[in-house]
Amino acid sequence: MHAILALEDGRIFHGETFGAFETVTGEVCFNTSMTGYQEILTDPSYFGQMVAMTYPLIGNYGITEDDNESCRPGAKAFIIEELSPVVSNWRAEISLDDYLKHWNIPGLRGVDTRALTRHLRELGAMRGCLTAKLSPPDAVAKARSSEGVVGMDFAKAVSTLQPYEWDPEDTRSGEWRLVVGGGANGASAAEISPLPPVKYRIATMDFGIKLNILRRLRQAGFRTRVYPATATAEEILSMNPDGIFLSNGPGDPSALDYAHKTLRVLLGKKPIFGICLGHQLLGLALGGRTFKLKFGHRGGNQPVKDLATGKVSITSQNHGFAVDPDSLPGDVSVSHVNLNDGTVEGLRHRSLPVMSVQYHPEAAPGPHDAKYFFKEFANLIDQSR
Numbered sequence: 001m002h003a004i005l006a007l008e009d010g011r012i013f014h015g016e017t018f019g020a021f022e023t024v025t026g027e028v029c030f031n032t033s034m035t036g037y038q039e040i041l042t043d044p045s046y047f048g049q050m051v052a053m054t055y056p057l058i059g060n061y062g063i064t065e066d067d068n069e070s071c072r073p074g075a076k077a078f079i080i081e082e083l084s085p086v087v088s089n090w091r092a093e094i095s096l097d098d099y100l101k102h103w104n105i106p107g108l109r110g111v112d113t114r115a116l117t118r119h120l121r122e123l124g125a126m127r128g129c130l131t132a133k134l135s136p137p138d139a140v141a142k143a144r145s146s147e148g149v150v151g152m153d154f155a156k157a158v159s160t161l162q163p164y165e166w167d168p169e170d171t172r173s174g175e176w177r178l179v180v181g182g183g184a185n186g187a188s189a190a191e192i193s194p195l196p197p198v199k200y201r202i203a204t205m206d207f208g209i210k211l212n213i214l215r216r217l218r219q220a221g222f223r224t225r226v227y228p229a230t231a232t233a234e235e236i237l238s239m240n241p242d243g244i245f246l247s248n249g250p251g252d253p254s255a256l257d258y259a260h261k262t263l264r265v266l267l268g269k270k271p272i273f274g275i276c277l278g279h280q281l282l283g284l285a286l287g288g289r290t291f292k293l294k295f296g297h298r299g300g301n302q303p304v305k306d307l308a309t310g311k312v313s314i315t316s317q318n319h320g321f322a323v324d325p326d327s328l329p330g331d332v333s334v335s336h337v338n339l340n341d342g343t344v345e346g347l348r349h350r351s352l353p354v355m356s357v358q359y360h361p362e363a364a365p366g367p368h369d370a371k372y373f374f375k376e377f378a379n380l381i382d383q384s385r
Contacts, residue, residue: 003108003132005050005079005116006139009123013116018083019100019107023131025146026050026076029320030117032299035061036365037096041078041105042069044158044208045276045318047250048149050077050128054117054299060084062092063099069210069364073103074158074250077130079116083109106130124294125149125320149320150292154251155259155277158208159229166204166214166224198223200381203241203270205229207249207259207277212364217245220374230258233265243271243381246278248360253280253290253321260284271353271384273377276319279356283323283347286332286354293343296320297359300366303339304359306346312339315359316366322358323347353384 001021005013007028030052031040037058040051058080078100087095100107108130120126129143199221204214207229217224222245227236229249236244244266263285266272274282280290297317304315322343325334336346336357345358355377361370 001132003130004136004139005108005111006129006131006136006143007119008127008140008143010140011119012136012140013111015079015108015110017106017132018097018109019078020104021132022104022106023129023133023142024050024076024106025127025129025142027125027149027320028052028079028116028120028128029125029296029298030054030113030120031318032301033365034300036300037078038063038067038099039069039365041073041075043210043248043318044070044074045248045250046075047154047158047208048147048152049075049250050079050130051075052079052111052113052116053081054113056081056113057084058082059096060086061089062087063094063096064089064091065093066091069212070158073105074208075105077105078107079111079113079130080107080109081111081113083107120295125296150252151255152251153255155207155229155249155256158250159206160226161228163225163227163231163235166226167218196221200242200378201225201239202243202245203227203236203239204245204247205231205236205259205262205278207247207256207281209247209249210360210362210364212362213247213275216362216371216374220378222374222378229256231262233262233269236262236266237269241270243273243377245377246272246274246281246356248276248278248318250277252292253277253284256281267354268352271377271380272355273373273380274356275373276358276360279347279358280319280321280323282354282356283328283344286347286349287327287329288332289324289327290321291324293320293322297338297340300363302359304336304345304370305339306336308335313369314367315345315370316363317359319358353380355380
């Protein structure tokens, strides 16, 4: 059935429905990854957003439960150019179309995603309405009146409600053979091996954590107890962890006042490593500010430079906010920068055992250039003992 994507500036994109037959609103963003659409859909960081894929053919290898990055999709809608009519993968359990129907998530296919991407790159991410029921003027009005991302605390919606211990042997989706994310990335033979011994017990604050983060932590010798985003410093310190990990997640980091307060208490108590939203929250707790990027960084091809070594890594990213480097106090240094736009991609404290990166060292999907950061976290803990 014919459907439209109406943007808040009045631009209309036409296509056909697949997945669920629903009208939804949300911020429209794009992802430049060629594969990994299931991991993208199930990344909690996309909560409240409609995701457009820049790669033209999507759905050719179907869906398998083992490749989920959370227990359910986080994206509100999925926008693509061409939906593969054939699922060709021995691991596939269901088609992308049926998967979206199961979770009541609407899809829009037949869209000129190149034109949509160019539009968003020029004017910035904006609110949209995907519908097969409303007229274009009504859809534009609905997009304009919808919630955006600025000022929104979405972490509470995707975080665990209760603390829990995580181990890959406890869940099918955490099996060791999937440690690198499975699916389009595939597990290399070198990484299909017995679990290493546990060397560290850490507390993880869940702001929207992906399963492959937990897998990577376990691969590096960490045993993890996962806490809700609203956990207090006293709750976290009561387990006397060797370190504290801050996860990725959706929404505006400046809206999580409770997390800023908790992190300010935790600073200096234990080694801390944050990624993505966790990185932004650390920047705020350390006295900095964050700001909304024009169209965000989402995909598996973002070049990042390590300022200490000069090394450049190709990284997986998914964020719409960044830390303002001019707002940081003198005891905090920028460790990594994005080579496309110069934005902050990493922080280090000059005296405290604190480090963070804006990108995703666990990938899933994306390159594995940055997976060494989990060992860096272990080194940070060892140096602090």
